[in-house]
Amino acid sequence: MSQLTEFELIAQYFSRQKHIRSDVLLGQGDDCAVVTTTPATQIAVTTDTMVAGVHFDAHMPARAIGHKLVAVNLSDLAAMGAEPAWLSLAITMPEVDTKWIEDFTAGMYELAEYYHCQLIGGDTTRGPLTLTLTAQGLLPEGQKLTRAGAKPGDWIFVSGCLGDAAAALAVQQGLLEATDFVRHQLEERLFYPTPRVALGQAIRHAATSCVDVSDGLVADLGHILQRSNVGARLFLHQLPYSKVMLGLDEEQRRDFALFGGDDYELCFTVPEEERGALETSLAHSGVSLTCIGQIDKQPGLRMFDHQQEVSAQGRGYQHFAAAKDSPKG
Amino acid sequence: MSQLTEFELIAQYFSRQKHIRSDVLLGQGDDCAVVTTTPATQIAVTTDTMVAGVHFDAHMPARAIGHKLVAVNLSDLAAMGAEPAWLSLAITMPEVDTKWIEDFTAGMYELAEYYHCQLIGGDTTRGPLTLTLTAQGLLPEGQKLTRAGAKPGDWIFVSGCLGDAAAALAVQQGLLEATDFVRHQLEERLFYPTPRVALGQAIRHAATSCVDVSDGLVADLGHILQRSNVGARLFLHQLPYSKVMLGLDEEQRRDFALFGGDDYELCFTVPEEERGALETSLAHSGVSLTCIGQIDKQPGLRMFDHQQEVSAQGRGYQHFAAAKDSPKG
Numbered sequence: 001m002s003q004l005t006e007f008e009l010i011a012q013y014f015s016r017q018k019h020i021r022s023d024v025l026l027g028q029g030d031d032c033a034v035v036t037t038t039p040a041t042q043i044a045v046t047t048d049t050m051v052a053g054v055h056f057d058a059h060m061p062a063r064a065i066g067h068k069l070v071a072v073n074l075s076d077l078a079a080m081g082a083e084p085a086w087l088s089l090a091i092t093m094p095e096v097d098t099k100w101i102e103d104f105t106a107g108m109y110e111l112a113e114y115y116h117c118q119l120i121g122g123d124t125t126r127g128p129l130t131l132t133l134t135a136q137g138l139l140p141e142g143q144k145l146t147r148a149g150a151k152p153g154d155w156i157f158v159s160g161c162l163g164d165a166a167a168a169l170a171v172q173q174g175l176l177e178a179t180d181f182v183r184h185q186l187e188e189r190l191f192y193p194t195p196r197v198a199l200g201q202a203i204r205h206a207a208t209s210c211v212d213v214s215d216g217l218v219a220d221l222g223h224i225l226q227r228s229n230v231g232a233r234l235f236l237h238q239l240p241y242s243k244v245m246l247g248l249d250e251e252q253r254r255d256f257a258l259f260g261g262d263d264y265e266l267c268f269t270v271p272e273e274e275r276g277a278l279e280t281s282l283a284h285s286g287v288s289l290t291c292i293g294q295i296d297k298q299p300g301l302r303m304f305d306h307q308q309e310v311s312a313q314g315r316g317y318q319h320f321a322a323a324k325d326s327p328k329g
Numbered sequence: 330m331s332q333l334t335e336f337e338l339i340a341q342y343f344s345r346q347k348h349i350r351s352d353v354l355l356g357q358g359d360d361c362a363v364v365t366t367t368p369a370t371q372i373a374v375t376t377d378t379m380v381a382g383v384h385f386d387a388h389m390p391a392r393a394i395g396h397k398l399v400a401v402n403l404s405d406l407a408a409m410g411a412e413p414a415w416l417s418l419a420i421t422m423p424e425v426d427t428k429w430i431e432d433f434t435a436g437m438y439e440l441a442e443y444y445h446c447q448l449i450g451g452d453t454t455r456g457p458l459t460l461t462l463t464a465q466g467l468l469p470e471g472q473k474l475t476r477a478g479a480k481p482g483d484w485i486f487v488s489g490c491l492g493d494a495a496a497a498l499a500v501q502q503g504l505l506e507a508t509d510f511v512r513h514q515l516e517e518r519l520f521y522p523t524p525r526v527a528l529g530q531a532i533r534h535a536a537t538s539c540v541d542v543s544d545g546l547v548a549d550l551g552h553i554l555q556r557s558n559v560g561a562r563l564f565l566h567q568l569p570y571s572k573v574m575l576g577l578d579e580e581q582r583r584d585f586a587l588f589g590g591d592d593y594e595l596c597f598t599v600p601e602e603e604r605g606a607l608e609t610s611l612a613h614s615g616v617s618l619t620c621i622g623q624i625d626k627q628p629g630l631r632m633f634d635h636q637q638e639v640s641a642q643g644r645g646y647q648h649f650a651a652a653k654d655s656p657k658g
Contacts, residue, residue: 025371025473026473026475029476029556030409030475030476030477030556031375031405031406031408031409031476031539031540031541032373032374032375032405032406032408032409032411032466033373033374033375034371034372034373034374034409034468034473035371035372035374036371036372036470037366037372039368042354042363042364042365043363043364043365043366043372044361044362044363045361045362045363045364045415045417045449045450045465046360046361046362046417046450047417047418047419047450047451047452047461047463048419048452049419049421049452049454049461050454051421051454051455051456051457051459052456053456054454054455054456055454076360076361077360077361079360079361080359080360080361080363082361086374088374088375088376088463089376090376090377090378090419090461090463092378092380092459120374121374121375121376122376123376123377123378123461125378125379125380125383125384126380126383127380127381127382127383127457127459128380128456128457128459130380130421130456130457130459132376132378132419132452132459132461134376134417134419134463136374137361139363141365144354144355144363146355146359147358147359147360148359210360211360212360227358227359
């Protein structure tokens with residue numbers, strides 16, 4: 001009936017993904033999408049927003065923005081042990097830039113399709129560049145992995161390595177010097193984080209609690225301690241780093257790992273009796289796991305460097321804390 | 330572990346709603362919310378964004394913004410015949426204004442609770458004021474009401490009355506003169522639209538298609554015609570108006586109703602054989618229903634004023650069309 005507005009044309013970019021899920025009964029183009037679940041399935045729901053000038057800047061390619069928007073949401077699903085299913089995208093843009101949209105959607109669809117996840121709808125509006133994704137995932141009944149189950153004696157594990165994304169940000173801000181090679185290596189982790197989706201599902205039975213490391217290890221492990229009503233000892237000398245991070249001085253490296261955020265690794269707790277089986281079963285999974293501490297009764301987080309207790313109020317703490325703006329609702 | 334940032338404090342406003350739904354297994358405060366459905370239930374999902382300076386301005390009280398954000402999303406659920414259940418809110422704010430947040434959340438919770446709908450999570454970020462809500466509703470298996478089922482001969486109905494919101498906007502912009510009383514009456518409809526939630530569920534069996542009128546009757550009925558692959562005749566002299574709209578000249582009133590948008594009434598089609606029963610059953614529902622046209626085979630929308638065909642390209646059309654920015658993804 002009506003001519004297409006430029007924003008309607010843009011909306012077409014968001015309906016290009018192939019129909020890949022039989023549980024999507026109605027996709028884009030009506031008042032709502034309609035989806036369905038199989039019996040004894042529960043649904044995990046998460047929402048994350050990325051704002052231009054706050055969560056990314058001109059350094060970040062559009063493809064990376066699309067990738068990261070999906071990654072940060074799938075990382076929340078991973079932390080619940082959920083299997084990604086459906087995405088709803090709200091995109092607010094100041095003007096139509098078709099090249100940007102093409103690259104953004106390419107980054108988004110690449111990662112979404114890798115995890116068999118379908119964009120089912122959303123909204124396209126004019127305004128300052130803001131991207132909000134709501135991701136939904138499926139969980140077998142009663143098997144959700146929360147922040148609340150850690151028990152004294154449980155071992156604390158983290159996947160992959162920590163601090164690269166924060167170091168990349170420091171390089172971009174001129175606070176850290178780096179060769180082009182190192183900068184590129186670090187930025188790959190900042191721009192294209194890997195949501196630990198398979199790991200989240202693999203540890204669902206063995207782990208007692210889990211969180212994804214988006215705000216820095218201290219803050220996110222802190223969420224587990226608070227919700228589980230326990231404390232922990234953290235073994236600083238065990239923190240896992242990438243090769244390029246080993247070139248930094250130790251204190252700097254630790255600050256990035258402890259307080260920097262944007263790593264999107266999983267931090268989770270495992271009882272002593274499950275530890276051996278979990279390590280064995282995941283030895284060849286392609287994701288490294290490192291035991292970095294232990295839960296205890298005494299509230300608070302105590303940090304140790306080879307048996308020596310270290311103050312938790314490191315120099316990095318307040319600096320990074322001041323920049324935080326996105327606790328989960 | 331960490332001190333609360335100002336944004337974490339704000340996030341607490343978004344966890345104040347009472348726990349009102351037993352299908353919300355885990356609400357705010359973890360990596361995801363977790364919800365569940367009963368067997369033979371499907372889920373309708375919709376997302377709508379409101380941007381400061383685009384969808385609302387300084388005229389609009391914070392409470393109205395909260396109400397309207399929920400209303401526009403529930404209106405999409407209503408158009409599918411779905412029963413509202415869960416809300417996820419992404420709010421981006423330039424600074425913390427606790428009074429604004431209090432009023433905004435009050436408006437949001439009032440309407441959400443009226444429809445037994447629960448805020449299950451979201452994200453709070455810093456940046457230009459942008460509000461995105463994803464609403465989910467429940468549908469009995471196979472009973473979704475889409476835009477695609479209208480058949481030649483079906484009667485076209487609309488709920489309530491049309492054009493008030495567009496007229497309110499024209500008053501605000503100085504394009505239309507009004508007394509304070511009239512302005513107030515019109516603004517109530519612009520600021521506090523009523524999503525036709527009960528009506529959507531009541532017509533689920535009888536209606537062959539449905540859409541909510543958010544972009545103006547011509548544009549939204551156009552969506553039904555396009556998706557159903559049919560055309561229609563519209564009876565302009567039948568369009569329903571509020572009392573205050575009857576004070577405007579007829580051409581102006583029609584332009585607001587046909588092209589203005591923001592009404593959030595339901596427009597739906599009903600086969601001849603269902604019409605009598607539907608009108609009877611809804612006679613005392615508190616929502617007026619008006620038959621405003623009929624579907625036919627010939628593609629396109631033809632408008633009639635007492636048997637006289639009128640051009641569809643009225644003066645209001647391009648003007649309002651140019652301002653449109655938010656087709657559904």
